[in-house]
Amino acid sequence: xxNAKVLPLLQPDVEPCCPPLTERPLTADEAERTAKMxxxxxxxxxxxxxxxxxxxxxxxxxxxxxxxxxxxxPTVSHHLKKLKEAGLLSSERRxxxxxxxxxxxxxxxxxxxxxxxxxx
Numbered sequence: 001x002x003n004a005k006v007l008p009l010l011q012p013d014v015e016p017c018c019p020p021l022t023e024r025p026l027t028a029d030e031a032e033r034t035a036k037m038x039x040x041x042x043x044x045x046x047x048x049x050x051x052x053x054x055x056x057x058x059x060x061x062x063x064x065x066x067x068x069x070x071x072x073x074p075t076v077s078h079h080l081k082k083l084k085e086a087g088l089l090s091s092e093r094r095x096x097x098x099x100x101x102x103x104x105x106x107x108x109x110x111x112x113x114x115x116x117x118x119x120x
Contacts, residue, residue: 033087037106040085045069050102053066060102084100088103
């Protein structure tokens, strides 16, 4: 008999919803959500951390594996928190370590936002 407990996955606060910019103007809500994501990636340290998680095997990385970005550990934690708040990363505590993973739906939506709309 196993004592394993299945935990539900938490959804990010930011939901991808925006069409390509060339398709139609964004609504105020879409623009606000999208700006929050791009603002989070506008910092070089955050972009490096996001890239480290995204490029890590399986798209998931322990904070212990991605902390070497030239800033202190508390600053790394601050930047990871900002990426989580923007809905770009999710996390899970395993023992003493926290593992971060990229939210693929959000990443795909951001990429789609910047692509040209398909010709009809």
